[in-house]
Amino acid sequence: MPEIVDADTHIIEPPEMWAHLDESLYSRRPVVVKVPNDTLYGNTNAMWLIDGQIFPRPGGKGGFRIATPSAQERQQLRTDVPLGSRELTDPAVRVSDMDRDDVDFQIVYPTLFLIYVTADPVLEAGLARAYNKFLGEACAATNGRIRWVAVLPFGSIDASIEEMHLAKEAGASGLFFMGMAGERSLADPYLFPIYEEASKLNMPICIHIGSGNPALNDVFDFQLSGVFLSSSSLPIVGFRDLVLNRIPDRFPDLRFGLLEATASWVPHCLYTMRRQFGGDAEGWGPRLFEENRIFIACEVEEDIPYLVNFIGEDHLMMGSDYAHTDPAREAQMTAKMKERTDVPQSTIDKALGSNARLFYGL
């Protein structure tokens, strides 16, 4: 059996992370605030206070829920994953979990940065630096078993490029994006210098679900609409923007991945694009993913044989969402995939391992 790569796991950012914040930003560090558990926020009753805003804001318009800080009662009550593993303050515990789950490599994505945190470029750069330093140190203790994608301060291209070099040097395996970079489309020329540098550094563009656009997030009432459009569907917007604006053609060495958005949206999206822009069905199928070097993370329970008709078996990956508890979490990812008799063995092997190795350059 080839090595297994869990292409999408998470860290729950601990308060210790901000010890890596530049001293000049110490007074602006994220701090935890707590509220009683009988408010609108229920047992999501601890938040980060950053730049005058609370994260998460688990109720009302512009609301969203994330599994950090760990001081939330709902996090304290968890027994699924040990705290030191979730927060990566004890990487060895996490590696033990990987051994138990038959996973050789984990790729770590953030939790706090799944939402747009601040418009201030100085603070944004400082937080990204602290995150990447903390992750670099934690991952370095795992003999390459745990890798991470670097967070970039998109408010400054210069700072982003500097961060990319430092992160690459520290071992980062990709660059964290959401379906939009703040108010910008992923096809915005503003981002081209980052794509150019990512090509040179061989760092893939990792487009994860998340509320990348703050204005869009503010449109929806969390209790009524959840984050379906503002977060879960945003990678689809990114995919369309990249493909229709031929960004992969412009950066022919760059790889793009879409994480935690499932893969079942692909047939729908390809159909609507073909309907709008014409062309033969083959061009809106596996060839598109091959030619544009786009990888899609799918879920264990999806109709993978059907999806392979659209994506091809060389561009599927799998992530367990380890450390989170939302519906994307697949605790027995490897075992459940191996149990699937309706999926060819070659597809299983590629989705669980070699495709992600190629995507992340492992």
Added chain:
Amino acid sequence: MAEIIDADTHLNEPPEMWDYLDESLHSRRPVVVTIPNDTLYGTTNAMWLIDGQIIPRPGGKGGFRLSTPQAQERQQMRTDLPLGCRDLTDPALRVADMDRDGVQVQVVYPTLFLVHITADPELEAGLARAYNRFVGQACASTQGRMRWVAILPFSSVDASI
């Protein structure tokens, strides 16, 4: 000498005020959050969390400073006025201060409501009602020495009237 009227004084809203909030809004009541005193906010290190926003937001763009909630260190360290006087949980104490200062009547204005708190009409109406109930009760015990101006929920004219 005519009676002296202090036409502009303030109340620093206490947590007890929200006991007057309609029960249906209990889970949305303002709650106090506290943070360390070595952040950007210094000793203004306690805020109200209301409708997903912190108030005051004593730093940065859109920032402002208010002398509520009283859990702020800068409020706790005050010696100019007793706490029960500031937050009107002890109106008799405030009347004693007025006597000392030669003031016959005080008119009370809010502190928290010096900023726009929420765009939600229901919560806005509930907070205004709680404020007016609390202050009405506090002033009623002063034989007319203390008066207040009512808060209105301006996003609903019906509710305001």
